[in-house]
């Protein structure tokens with residue numbers, strides 16, 4: 001049972017000795033007869049209505065969802081109020097019923113889910129001595145009824161404290177009495193039992209009669225059953241005492257006692273014992289048997305009529321009750337539906353509210369988690385910041401130490417640089433001294449430079465200082481010890497080993513000619529050649545129609561042709577012979593006086609490369625057959641340059657056009673007008689030379705010395721040119737090539753010496769120049785680096801050859 005709480009308003013003071021308690025049901029109709037029975041039978045005693053009220057608490061309230069919360073508390077309060085009203089209504093109905101009986105009344109109400117347990121609890125709690133309650137619902141009643149049908153009645157009968165005397169009734173009839181051990185002692189205090197005045201007088205008389213008959217019958221049956229077992233002398237006449245109600249000894253119980261005083265049979269009244277003889281005995285037995293039979297029959301008839309009467313009455317009553325119940329049920333159904341829908345709405349609201357609350361809780365939890373995470377992160381960050389501060393401090397200290405070290409290293413480095421530069425200077429000085437001596441014997445004055453010097457000279461290979469990039473590497477402009485230089489960075493591939501490379505460079509460096517770019521040194525570390533810088537671009541630039549360079553006059557062109565030829569002849573007559581191998585206008589540089597300076601001579605032998613481009617029309621076509629560069633290859637290239645100087649036309653088809661013009665005796669048609677008015681004869685001559693140089697068969701190409709003679713003749717306008725085409729086979733006039741002449745004396749040199757400005761002078765003339773205190777070039781008027789003079793053996797030999805030829 002759940003909680004039991006008395007719902008009487010005031011503290012109840014009960015006199016249990018003077019009070020008969022009547023357990024009543026919620027339905028007043030059901031307990032009406034019981035209450036009236038008690039009022040009637042126990043007049044003089046106080047009647048206290050005992051009612052256990054089952055609160056109308058929805059089962060769903062026990063559900064977890066509704067446990068706790070303001071809503072539940074409020075709802076409980078409302079329900080309790082409604083319950084209390086209901087209890088009051090019920091009690092008022094009972095009290096109203098009893099008000100007609102003039103008995104003193106009271107009420108004892110409690111709330112509880114289990115009614116029978118509530119009754120037992122109240123009995124025990126208040127030490128109740130007298131209790132009247134229903135044995136079963138009225139519909140179970142029959143005149144034979146002797147058992148308790150109601151579960152509540154059975155429970156109370158079994159569990160109620162033994163000290164309580166209980167009368168169980170059905171339909172106003174006492175069905176069973178549960179007496180107490182003390183009943184015999186209490187007999188004097190036991191309340192007098194008065195017959196209930198039933199509603200229906202007819203039924204009452206019938207009930208009384210049938211009850212009386214049953215009693216009598218049972219008496220006689222017991223007599224028959226006890227026959228033989230009991231001594232006739234001991235056989236006691238049964239006494240049926242009308243008042244007070246019979247009580248059984250010990251804990252035994254009596255069943256089926258009729259309500260109210262029963263008349264004792266006349267034959268039994270007043271006889272305490274029966275004395276018998278055999279005859280009387282037999283006679284009496286016969287009488288008894290007859291009497292039994294007669295009463296059995298009567299009982300049967302009575303039972304029959306009783307059942308008929310009660311059956312009808314019951315049916316009528318049941319019909320009414322059923323209708324009433326149906327109406328109530330219907331009304332209750334309506335209420336129930338309303339209640340259910342209200343409950344459903346409330347539950348939905350509650351669910352919604354719960355969902356919202358849950359959402360808020362979830363959000364809150366989420367925020368809390370995030371907060372915790374953030375707090376955790378914060379702690380981590382703080383510790384990281386602390387670590388970083390420590391690290392910063394540590395690094396700061398390390399940085400200071402490193403800076404100190406760096407400073408000292410810089411100082412050391414600067415010192416080492418100074419030492420290194422001084423050392424290099426010393427080495428170079430020594431080298432120059434050694435070479436100066438060697439020059440006496442070998443004629444070479446080439447110097448080696450360190451990479452650092454080259455790096456410094458080219459401003460760390462500043463891209464803006466880059467002059468160009470050819471197939472033999474990049475060329476940078478530079479400034480080396482106040483000398484303008486061009487550094488050609490040769491590729492490391494396809495070359496000979498270091499010594500072979502140095503040997504060949506040595507050969508090239510020994511070559512000195514006014515129309516060759518002088519090699520002033522080398523940097524073995526970076527495999528680069530250091531040339532004298534020529535400031536005025538190349539012949540390619542001058543012949544290009546794209547550049548905005550003033551066109552060369554035909555005189556300059558003839559001079560340039562002569563200078564190229566002279567330089568080539570010089571290279572070819574060098575020992576060992578030097579083949580240019582890559583002659584073309586871009587290799588013909590021009591100085592500020594438009595003096596020709598052939599560049600890159602001998603590089604093809606220094607860095608042999610695979611696969612020269614066939615589209616390069618300056619390359620001897622025979623090279624692509626033989627795979628070998630020869631002196632004739634250079635003559636072919638020179639022929640192509642002559643054609644360019646004459647016509648300034650694109651190379652493709654140039655040979656065919658010039659040939660055609662010659663054949664048509666219309667050379668003027670192909671000559672470059674921008675060069676001025678070409679003397680046609682000279683133009684023709686030069687064109688013929690060019691075509692011969694470009695002969696497919698290298699053997700058919702003319703000798704350079706012959707070509708030089710022809711071209712040189714063209715330079716002097718006073719010298720008449722032979723008209724014959726066979727002049728190439730004739731001896732040239734004895735006018736020396738210009739480069740055979742000393743620039744100072746203007747005579748063919750006998751002892752040519754190369755000065756620091758790259759020009760070759762007659763020994764006597766240049767020495768005198770220097771002796772007179774000059775430190776500038778007689779040609780350029782620029783300051784010369786030094787006053788060293790190197791014999792130009794190659795030129796000397798060439799002059800000798802020339803002199804021998806004439």
Ligand SMILES: Nc1ncnc2c1ncn2[C@@H]1O[C@H](COP(=O)(O)OP(=O)(O)OP(=O)(O)O)[C@@H](O)[C@H]1O
Nearest residue numbers: 467468469470471472473475486531532533534586
């Ligand atoms: N001594 C120098 N003085 C001034 N300019 C130079 C000198 N040497 C080379 N140059 C410039 O550098 C450029 C590149 O020269 P480089 O000889 O490497 O290539 P290229 O002649 O154009 O082609 P390739 O060598 O592939 O046939 C030349 O066009 C020239 O303008």
